[in-house]
Amino acid sequence: MYYEDGNEPVGETPVNAPLSSATDSIPRNLPLGEQVYETLLSQLISLKIGPGSRISIDSLSRELNVSQTPIRAALIRLESEGLVIKVHNIGYSAAPMPSRQRFEEIYDMRELLEPYMASRAALQISDSDVQELTALSNAMKIPAETDARLAYGKFAKLDAQFHAWIAEHGNNHMAQEALSRLHAHVHLFRLRFHSRVTEEAIQEHDAIVSALIARNPDQAAAAMKIHISKSRARMEPFFEMME
Numbered sequence: 007m008y009y010e011d012g013n014e015p016v017g018e019t020p021v022n023a024p025l026s027s028a029t030d031s032i033p034r035n036l037p038l039g040e041q042v043y044e045t046l047l048s049q050l051i052s053l054k055i056g057p058g059s060r061i062s063i064d065s066l067s068r069e070l071n072v073s074q075t076p077i078r079a080a081l082i083r084l085e086s087e088g089l090v091i092k093v094h095n096i097g098y099s100a101a102p103m104p105s106r107q108r109f110e111e112i113y114d115m116r117e118l119l120e121p122y123m124a125s126r127a128a129l130q131i132s133d134s135d136v137q138e139l140t141a142l143s144n145a146m147k148i149p150a151e152t153d154a155r156l157a158y159g160k161f162a163k164l165d166a167q168f169h170a171w172i173a174e175h176g177n178n179h180m181a182q183e184a185l186s187r188l189h190a191h192v193h194l195f196r197l198r199f200h201s202r203v204t205e206e207a208i209q210e211h212d213a214i215v216s217a218l219i220a221r222n223p224d225q226a227a228a229a230m231k232i233h234i235s236k237s238r239a240r241m242e243p244f245f246e247m248m249e
Contacts (some may be wrong), residue, residue, distance in 0.1 A: 048159030123176030
């Protein structure tokens with residue numbers, strides 16, 4: 007299940023070389039760099055690249071049939087999102103799972119801040135904002151790729167964007183920064199790789215969107231609180247299985 011670091015040296019392929027059809031299904035309607043990022047994100051979230059595993063750029067170059075350049079760019083981006091760690095003179099590895107304390111603190115912070123930000127966003131949302139939020143919400147409902155890892159990775163990315171959008175439109179920069187530093191969504195999605203996570207989250211998102219569109223701050227806060235609480239309940243049993 008886990009991606010193991012390979013020691014076999016491989017040559018670098020041209021930057022414009024096509025991605026191999028024998029590898030993981032890769033979203034081909036995206037630029038090459040984005041394709042590589044999406045593929046690595048899906049492997050990390052689905053635990054094909056296991057927590058703490060070394061990540062060999064050479065091996066990935068061979069697996070994906072691309073040069074090292076887009077792989078390094080994707081790893082830098084994933085490092086900024088807290089999913090990979092770079093150690094000097096060692097290289098990249100997948101970030102470990104959050105500790106029990108970290109797990110609890112993430113949800114404590116989310117339960118404190120996200121309902122508050124949703125209520126503020128409901129008071130300030132404009133007609134153009136409604137269109138933007140609706141489009142983002144609908145994107146999570148579009149049938150995804152046949153590859154389950156890519157579909158799950160795509161949803162996790164959109165889920166993070168959905169919550170970040172609400173935090174941004176809550177117009178409290180200190181709270182927004184605190185939430186962004188948690189890197190909560192991508193880490194928590196690694197705890198359970200299952201369609202139930204996406205199906206239930208979509209229903210809960212719909213309730214949040216409806217409250218925001220209605221510009222009802224109390225309803226928006228309540229819907230967000232329910233969502234965070236249910237997310238915690240979904241993830242906690244699988245966190246316990248890993249301890």
